[in-house]
Amino acid sequence: MITCSDGFAHDVLFFGSTDDLLAVTVPFLRRGLAQGEAALVFDAGHNGTPIVQALSNEPGIGRVTRDAHQRPARTLSLFQHTVEEALASGARGVRIAGDVGLPVRPSHWAEWVRFEAAFNDVLAGYPVQAVCPWNTRQFSDEALRTVQRTHPSIITAHSRRPNPDYLQPRDYLSRFAVPAPDPLETTEPTLTIADVTDLDLLRRRLDDTLTGCVLQLEDIEDFTFAVIEVATNALQHGRPPVQIRLWCADRKILCTVRDHGPGFDDPLAGYYTAGRADLTQRPLGLWLVRRLCDHLDFFTRADHFTVRLTTTA
Structure with missing residues (x-):
């Protein structure tokens, strides 16, 4: 059984099939409900959709959606607002799983990876555990290595381990988000x-x-x-x-x-x-x-x- 420590966690899940996605995210969210936590699926109409379908009969599962053109910074504020609302309603913590913002337009890729890095700083003070799935069939190895740098832990259906390639938000944003000339x-x-x-x-x-x-x-x-x-x-x-x-x-x-x-x-x-x-x-x-x-x-x-x-x- 995969367990997360109390407090903040931000795990990356690299998956190659829907079965791999659900094997991690569905038990993760169900355990949160059993422990008195809010359990949320972030559904941007991509990776989150199978999770929503798999948990359609679970009345306690919440759903957070974003508009197809919503900018990453607004999505980050949406997460923070949703977490604060859940905690104010009595939840012991908040678990989030689903698509973290697959860019609708390729030009937004860099902003979504910045979002992943900033997530670690903005929500670090909350009892939040998040699993962010990234489909290995949709992204290049280079893109997945970039994503890996923004997650403190790596999760699979069988294990959860610290990520040796993780960079602190300021380190990542300073080193890898340096603006190139347009x-x-x-x-x-x-x-x-x-x-x-x-x-x-x-x-x-x-x-x-x-x-x-x-x-x-x-x-x-x-x-x-x-x-x-x-x-x-x-x-x-x-x-x-x-x-x-x-x-x-x-x-x-x-x-x-x-x-x-x-x-x-x-x-x-x-x-x-x-x-x-x-x-x-x-x-x-x-x-x-x-x-x-x-x-x-x-x-x-x-x-x-x-x-x-x-x-x-």
């Missing part, structure tokens, strides 16, 4: 502002530039708000000039916001849900920004700090 940045920007001083004017210029982009209006509005939030932080906490460069490609919007201050170097900035006590030491605006665009990168160079935002159709 090819768009080598082309002429659609909009350049050399020195932002008026946020109302910036908003108008963004609205004018983004009108007609091949994205949903909601995505454009979210992206505009995110750029304004980052520019506000740069004006308040950075050093002038604050510079904007924006590219509006066929199905993609990319914007860089640069100031000449030291910036910050916490790779987990923006992953924490508003309201936590330690948020007083973190850039709050990035919590919103991560939920309003598909990708958020930030990096420091010799004489400037840059935040890069990207949304794709």
Whole structure:
């Protein structure tokens, strides 16, 4: 029998068949119910579906779903909110099994792996045990090795063992989530502002530039708000000039916001849900920004700090 210690656990399950998936996840969730814990299936319409079907007659099994286009940072907040609700309702702990967020679009892969790393820090203070299944038939060996670095333990139907390749969240995000240059940045920007001083004017210029982009209006509005939030932080906490460069490609919007201050170097900035006590030491605006665009990168160079935002159709 596979057992988990009390407190936090985040296990990776590499499976090659539905039988392998169910052999671990179904007993794992049933044991949680027997011990007075909340048992949840995270169903994103991929790996979670067989688990939902296998436990369809189990009245105590809860289900957490995400919209097909929900961004990883929002999913992380959904997990935290769901866990807090279960504990407030009297659960001794929370067990989660299912698909952790198979990217609907390949361009979101890096963000979902960041999600896996951040999960270990954001939920570490909760009595949460999570089993994250990754299908060995769907992902390359390289992709699976990357995923393995973000899970403290490896679980199978017969054993559970510490993962020797696990990296702490900050170590992983600092070493393996370093932003590479985007090819768009080598082309002429659609909009350049050399020195932002008026946020109302910036908003108008963004609205004018983004009108007609091949994205949903909601995505454009979210992206505009995110750029304004980052520019506000740069004006308040950075050093002038604050510079904007924006590219509006066929199905993609990319914007860089640069100031000449030291910036910050916490790779987990923006992953924490508003309201936590330690948020007083973190850039709050990035919590919103991560939920309003598909990708958020930030990096420091010799004489400037840059935040890069990207949304794709």
